[in-house]
Amino acid sequence: MSCRIKIISGCLLFAAYVFLITGCASFENLEDKKDAKDTESGLDSIDVSEMFTNRDMDFSYEEQNAVKILLSDEGSSCDSGNVDISGGRIRILKEGSYILSGNLAEGQIIIDTEDTAKLQLVLDNADINCSTSAALYVKQADKVFVTLAEGTENHLSNREEFVAVDENNVDAVIFSRDDLTINGSGSLTIDAAYGHGIVSKDDLAITGGIYQITSASHALSGKDSVRIADGNFRISSGKDGIQSDYGTETEETPADKGFIYVAGGEFQITAGDDGLQASSFVQIADGRFQIEAEDDGIHADGEAYIHSGEITIAKSYEGIEGQTVEITGGNIQILAEDDGLNAAGGRDMSNFTGEEREEPFASDENCVIQISGGSIVIRASGDGIDSNGSLYVSGGETYVYGPENDGNGALDYAGEGRITGGVFVASGAGGMAQNFGEGSSQGAMLVMLPEWAEGTASLADSSGSEVFSCTPEKRYNSILISTPDIREGETYILTAGGRQTTVEMTEAIYGSGGGMGRPGQGGISGSMEEQPPEGMEPPEGMEPPEDMGERPSGGMEPPGNMGKPAGKEKIF
Numbered sequence: 001m002s003c004r005i006k007i008i009s010g011c012l013l014f015a016a017y018v019f020l021i022t023g024c025a026s027f028e029n030l031e032d033k034k035d036a037k038d039t040e041s042g043l044d045s046i047d048v049s050e051m052f053t054n055r056d057m058d059f060s061y062e063e064q065n066a067v068k069i070l071l072s073d074e075g076s077s078c079d080s081g082n083v084d085i086s087g088g089r090i091r092i093l094k095e096g097s098y099i100l101s102g103n104l105a106e107g108q109i110i111i112d113t114e115d116t117a118k119l120q121l122v123l124d125n126a127d128i129n130c131s132t133s134a135a136l137y138v139k140q141a142d143k144v145f146v147t148l149a150e151g152t153e154n155h156l157s158n159r160e161e162f163v164a165v166d167e168n169n170v171d172a173v174i175f176s177r178d179d180l181t182i183n184g185s186g187s188l189t190i191d192a193a194y195g196h197g198i199v200s201k202d203d204l205a206i207t208g209g210i211y212q213i214t215s216a217s218h219a220l221s222g223k224d225s226v227r228i229a230d231g232n233f234r235i236s237s238g239k240d241g242i243q244s245d246y247g248t249e250t251e252e253t254p255a256d257k258g259f260i261y262v263a264g265g266e267f268q269i270t271a272g273d274d275g276l277q278a279s280s281f282v283q284i285a286d287g288r289f290q291i292e293a294e295d296d297g298i299h300a301d302g303e304a305y306i307h308s309g310e311i312t313i314a315k316s317y318e319g320i321e322g323q324t325v326e327i328t329g330g331n332i333q334i335l336a337e338d339d340g341l342n343a344a345g346g347r348d349m350s351n352f353t354g355e356e357r358e359e360p361f362a363s364d365e366n367c368v369i370q371i372s373g374g375s376i377v378i379r380a381s382g383d384g385i386d387s388n389g390s391l392y393v394s395g396g397e398t399y400v401y402g403p404e405n406d407g408n409g410a411l412d413y414a415g416e417g418r419i420t421g422g423v424f425v426a427s428g429a430g431g432m433a434q435n436f437g438e439g440s441s442q443g444a445m446l447v448m449l450p451e452w453a454e455g456t457a458s459l460a461d462s463s464g465s466e467v468f469s470c471t472p473e474k475r476y477n478s479i480l481i482s483t484p485d486i487r488e489g490e491t492y493i494l495t496a497g498g499r500q501t502t503v504e505m506t507e508a509i510y511g512s513g514g515g516m517g518r519p520g521q522g523g524i525s526g527s528m529e530e531q532p533p534e535g536m537e538p539p540e541g542m543e544p545p546e547d548m549g550e551r552p553s554g555g556m557e558p559p560g561n562m563g564k565p566a567g568k569e570k571i572f
Contacts, residue, residue, distance in 0.1 A: 051205075051227050051229075051261055051263070052205060052207060052227060052229050052263075055145065055181075056145075056181045056183065056205050056207050056229070057183070057207050057229065058183070059147055059150075059183050059184045059185060059208060061097055061099075061120055061122050061147060062097065063099065065097065066096075066097040066098060066099045066120075066122065067080040067082060067083065067096060067097065067098045067099070068098075068099045068101075069083060069090060069098055069099065069100050069101075070101060070102050071090075071100060071101065071102030071103055071104045071107070071126060071127075071128065072102050072103065072104075073088070073103065073104060073105050073106075073107075076088070076090055076102070076104070076107070078090075082094035082096060083098070087107075088104055088106050088107030088108065089107065089108050089110065090107065090108070090109050090110070091110045091111075091112055092109070092110070092111045092112070092113070092119065092121075093112060093113060094113060094117070095113060095114070095117035095118060095119055096119060096120075097119070097120040097122065098119065098120070098121050098122065099122040099124050099149075100121065100122065100123055100124065100126040100128075101124040101125050101126055102125075102126065102127075103126075103127040103128075104127070104128045104129065105129055106129060106130065106131060107128055107129070107130060107135075108128070108130045108133060108134065108135060108136075108137060109121075109128065109135065109136045109137065110137045110139055111136075111137070111138045111139060111140070111141055111144055112139040112140050113140060113141045114140075114141075114142075115140055115141065115142060115178075116142050117141050117142055118141070118142050118143050118144075118145070119141055119143075119144050119145070120144075120145045120146075120147060121136075121144060121145070121146045121147070122146075122147045122149055122184075123146065123147070123148055123149060123152065123154040123184075123186065123188065124149040124152050124154075125149075125152045125153060125154065126152075126154045126155075126156075127154070127155045127156075128155075128156050128157075129156075129157045129158065129159065130157075130158055130173075131158060131159045131160045132158070132160050132161065132162060132163040133158070133162060133163065133165050133170055134158070134170050134172055134173060134174060134175040135156040135157060135158065135173050135174065136156060136173070136174045136175070137165075137170060137175050137176075138175065138176035138177060138178055138180060139166070139168070139177060140177065140178065141178050142178060142179070143178060143179040143180070143181065144176060144178065144179070144180050144181070145181045145182075145183065146174075146180070146181070146182045146183075146184075147182075147183055147184040148182070148183070148184030148185065148186030148187065148188055148208075148209045148210075149184060149186050150184070150185045150186055151185075151186060152186035152187070153186065153187050153189070154186060154187065154188045154189070155188075155189045155191070156173050156174060156188070156189070156190055156191075157173060157189075157190070157191035157192070157193070158173050158191075158192055158193060158194060158195070159193050159194075160193070160194060161194050162194060162195055171194075171195040171196055171199065171217075172192065172195055172196035172197060172198060172199035172221070173190050173191070173192045173195075173196070173197055173198065173215075174190070174197070174198040174199065175196075175199050176199065176200045176201065176202070176204075177201045177202070178200070178201070178202050179200065179202045179203045179205075180198075180200040180202070180203070180204050180205070180222075181204075181205040181206070181207065182198070182204075182205070182206045182207075182209060183206070183207045183208050183209065184208055184209050185208055185209065185210075186209060186210070187209065187210035187211070187212070188209060188210070188211050188212075189211075189212045189213075190211070190212070190213040190214065190215065190219075191214050192213075192214065192215035192216055192217070193216060194216050195215070195216060195217050196215055196216075196217045196218045196219070196221055197213040197214075197215035197218070197219040197220060197221075197235075197237070198213070198219070198220050198221070199218075199221045199222075200221070200222045200223065200224075201223045202222070202223065202224050203222055203224045203225045203227065204220065204221070204222030204225070204226045204227070204244075205226075205227040205228070205229075206220075206226075206227070206228045206229070206231050206265075207228075207229040207230060207231070208229070208230050208231055209231050209232070210231070210232045211231060211232065211233045211234065211235075212234045213233070213234070213235050213236070213237070214236045214237075215235075215236070215237045215238060215239075216237075216238045217237065217238050217239045218237060218239045218240045218241075218242075218243045219235040219236075219237040219240070219241050219242065219269075219271075220235070220241070220242045220243065221240075221242075221243045221244070221245075222243075222244050223244065223245070223246055223257075223258070224244070224246060224257050224258070225244050225257070225258070225259050225260070225261065226242055226243070226244045226259075226260045226261070226278075227260075227261045227262075227263075228242075228260075228261070228262045228263065228264075228265050228287075229263045229264060229265070230263070230264045230265045231265040231266075232265065232266050233265060233266065233267045233268065233269070234268045235267070235268065235269045235270065235271070236270045237269075237270070237271050237272060237273075238272040238273075239271070239272055239273040240271055240273045240274045240275070240276070240277040241267075241269035241270075241271040241274070241275045241276060241291070241293070242260055242269070242275070242276045242277070243260075243274070243276075243277045243278070244258050244259055244260050244277075244278045244279065244280070245258055245277070245278070245279045246258030246279050246280065247279050254280075255280065256280075257279075257280060258278055258279035258280035258301075259278050259280040259281045259282070259283070260276055260277075260278045260281075260282045260283070260300075261283050261285070262283070262284045262285065262286070262287050262309075263285045263286055263287070264285075264286045264287050265287045265288075266287070266288045267287060267288065267289045267290065267291070268290045269289070269290070269291045269292070269293070270292045270293075271291070271292070271293040271294065271295075272294050273293070273294060273295045274293055274295050274296045274297070274298070274299045275289075275291035275292075275293040275296070275297045275298060275313070275316070276291075276297075276298045276299065277296070277299045277300075278299070278300045278301065278302075279301045279302075280300070280301065280302045280303075281300050281302045281303040281304070281305065281322070282298055282299070282300040282303075282304050282305065282322070283303075283305040283307070284298075284305065284306050284307065284308070284309050284311070284330070285307050285308055285309070286307075286308045286309045287309045287310075288309060288310045288311075289309065289310070289311045289312065289313075290312045290314060291311070291312070291313045291314065291315075291316070292313075292314050292315040292316075293313070293315060293316045293317070294315075294317065295316070295317045295318075296316055296317060296318045296319070296320070296321045297311075297313030297316040297318070297319045297320060297334065297336075298311075298313070298319070298320045298321070299318075299320075299321045299322070300321070300322035300323070301322070301323065302322060302323050302324070303322050303323065303324045303325075303326065304320055304321065304322030304324070304325045304326070305326050305328075306320070306325075306326070306327045306328070306329070306330050306332065306374065307328050307329050307330065308329045308330045309330045309331075310330065310331045310332075311330060311331070311332045311333070312332075312333045313332075313333065313334045313335060313336070314333075314335055315335060316334065316335065316336050316337065317336065317337050317338050318336055318337075318338050318339045318340070318342050318382075319334035319335070319336040319339070319340045319341060319342075319378065319380070320332075320334065320340075320341050320342070321339070321341075321342040321343075321344065322342075322343065323343060323344065323366055323367055324343055324366075324367065324368045324369070324370070325341050325342070325343050325368075325369045325370070326368075326369075326370045326372075327370070327371045327372070327373065327374050327376065327396065328372050328373045328374065329373040329374045329396075330373075330374045330375075331374065331375045332374060332375065332376045332377070333376075333377045333378075334376075334377070334378045334379065334380070335379045335380075336378070336379070336380045336381065336382065337381050337382070338380070338381065338382035338383075339380060339382045339383045339384070339385075339386040340378035340379070340380040340382075340383070340384045340385060340386075340400065341369055341378065341384075341385045341386065341387075342383070342386045342387075343367040343368055343369045343386070343387040343388055343389060344364075344367060344386075344388050364388045364389045364414070364415075365389055365390075365415065366389060367387055367388040367389030367390075367414075367415075368387065368389050368390050368391075368392070369385060369387045369390075369391045369392070369413075370391075370392045370393075370394075371392070371393045371394070371395070371396050371398055371422065372393075372394045372395045372396060372422075373395045373396040373422075374396045374397075375396065375397045376396065376397065376398045376399065377399045377401075378398075378399070378400045378401065378402075379401045379473065379474070380400070380401070380402055380403065380408075380410075381403055381404075381408075382403060382408045383402070383403070383408045383409055383410070383411075383412040383432075384400035384401070384402040384403075384409070384410040384411060384412075384426055384428065385398075385400060385410070385411050385412065385413075385426070386412045386413070387412070387413040387414065387415070388414050389413070389414060389415040390413060390415035390416040390417065390418075391411075391413040391415075391416070391417045391418070391436075392416075392417075392418050392419075392420075393418070393419040393420070393421070393422050393424055393436075393482075394419075394420045394421045394422060395421045395422040396422045396423075397422065397423040397424075398422065398423065398424045398425070398426075399425050399426075399470070400425065400426035400427070400428070401427060401428065401472055401473050401474045402426060402427060402428025402429065402474075402476075403428050403429050404428065404429055404474060404475060404476075405429055405431075406429045406430070406431025406432060407431070407432065408428075408429065408432055409428065409429065409431070409432035409433050409434055410426035410427060410428035410429075410433065410478070410480065411426045411433070411434045411435075411480060412432065412434060413434065416437065416438075416439065417434065417435075417436045417437045417440075418436060418437065418438075418439040418440050419436045419440045419441075419442050419444055419482050420440065420441045420442055421442055421484065422442075422482075422484075423482070423483050423484075424444070424480070424481075424482040424483075425470055425479070425480065425481050425482075426479070426480040427457070427472040427474070427476035427478065427479040427480070428474070428476050428478065429476070429477060429478065430448045430449070430477045430478030433446060433448065433478040433480070434446075434480075434512075435480055435509055435510075435511055435512050436482065436509055437509065438509075440508050440509055441508065442482055442483075442484060442486070442508065443482060443483075443486030443487055443488055443505055443508050443509075443510070444480065444481070444482035444486070444508065444509055444510070445480070445481055445482070445486060445492070445494070445503050445505070445510040445511055446478065446479070446480045446510065446511035446512060447478065447479055447480075447481075447494050447496070447501050447503065447511055448477065448478050448511065449476070449477045449478065449479075449496060449497055449499065449501075450477075450499075451477060451497065452475045452476070452477045452497070453475065453476055453477065453496045453497025453498075453499075454472075454475045454476075454497065455471060455472075455497070456469055456470070456471045456495075456496075457469065457470055457471075457472065457479050457481075457494065457495070457496040458494070458495050458496075459481060459486075459492055459493070459494050459495075460492065460493050460495075461490060461491075461492055462490065462491045462492070462493075467483070467485050467486070467492065468481060468483055468485065468486075476496075479494075479496060481494075486505065487505065488505050488506070488507060488508050489505060489506070490505050491503065491504050491505070492505070
């Protein structure tokens with residue numbers, strides 16, 4: 001889409017659909033970065049300044065004072081009494097720092113200490129496979145730090161179905177019953193032919209490193225939380241890419257449990273279920289994401305917060321879903337088979353359940369979508385933006401390419417819809433189209449076209465000066481436009497599909513959609529005129545729309561154009 005807005009200067013370049021996550025990177029100590037990012041939060045229930053401890057962020061270790069464990073199929077060795085070796089089974093029994101190097105084609109590292117013990121396990125070119133259990137099993141400790149030594153390549157795997165070794169349900173290549181932090185600047189490859197990649201039954205924190213994780217089930221899972229400060233991740237999972245699920249369908253998740261917090265990093269996620277899924281909230285403070293998910297790109301049973309970062313959801317059933325969805329910043333692109341943004345209560349109504357809402361248009365006051373910043377481009381076959389409650393837009397730039405069927409709408413809300421700032425454009429089928437409603441202080445016009453249109457929609461004021469133009473990527477017979485330049489009391493002419501509509505903004509909200517009696521819907525408004533035949537004078541003060549002439553300088557390319565010259569199609 002190529003759009004220009006008269007009142008906004010400068011150019012915002014959106015990230016390309018494909019970005020490469022390289023196999024090599026260096027990661028700085030993130031402690032300074034953490035202090036800046038932790039102040040950004042819309043959460044009252046969590047103190048994000050305590051998301052990462054100083055030790056979480058510290059990649060250092062004292063090699064001369066650490067216990068060294070040499071792994072070998074011919075017989076592993078260690079000169080410390082704190083380590084028990086029995087064949088390929090190596091048990092670490094005391095608090096301290098340990099360095100692992102070497103190969104085990106069939107073996108296991110077990111940490112079984114006092115429940116007050118803190119340990120650091122340094123992987124220094126370690127390769128461990130345990131066919132029927134965890135390659136690394138934290139049975140008991142207070143907290144374990146796994147550090148990936150600089151410049152090293154480490155590989156942990158399993159190859160067969162998990163077999164119980166004790167009373168715990170061990171079902172991951174790295175399995176911890178207690179707090180687990182993984183840091184460092186080396187690389188770690190996880191191959192989980194069965195079960196999960198990395199699991200903590202408490203908090204899972206990752207503050208650096210390069211990861212390639214292939215798992216039959218979830219790739220990263222923390223029961224209490226998953227907290228990521230930085231790292232480079234390539235994930236391919238049979239279920240969720242990143243998951244934190246504290247509760248069950250019959251339990252209420254505590255506000256400080258079952259959440260995902262991401263402060264930075266690069267993520268390439270291919271998931272058989274959700275890209276990110278949490279039973280409480282998901283908060284993204286920064287990071288670069290490319291997600292392809294069979295179900296939701298990002299799902300929270302509670303709140304989904306996006307404050308910054310570059311997020312490309314290239315495949316999803318629903319793009320971002322939560323009971324509430326709050327976007328205050330970031331560059332976001334979404335491709336969804338159903339809804340792009342969805343505020344709905346309760347657990348995930350997934351692609352796999354086939355369930356329908358009993359009252360699909362019932363309002364839930366707990367469901368809210370708020371957009372106050374960021375650049376958002378949504379391509380949806382269902383509703384572009386769907387709130388079972390209210391929708392509030394106060395800033396940012398939002399472009400919705402909605403459905404081409406009248407059973408869905410580019411915009412769909414059941415409670416209050418209010419716009420007070422920002423740029424908002426939604427095009428698609430008109431059968432369920434909605435406009436914003438009472439309480440809106442910024443002008444918004446919804447124009448219903450008598451037939452399907454393709455290509456550019458342009459808006460000019462009464463003097464013929466172009467105010468706004470955009471080129472929807474899909475055909476449309478309704479279009480909703482709201483910008484700070486649309487003012488009450490002014491007259492505008494919209495040209496779309498070779499036709500012109502005169503729009504008299506006698507109120508802040510002009511036009512309403514086509515049915516179901518929902519807020520912002522009703523009869524068709526506006527006068528529709530054919531574009532004047534060749535040789536016929538245009539309306540007074542307005543030049544013919546032929547190529548729209550020269551566009552005003554100082555315009556702004558919308559996020560979807562990825563910095564290409566106006567008129568070039570973007571790739572998604």
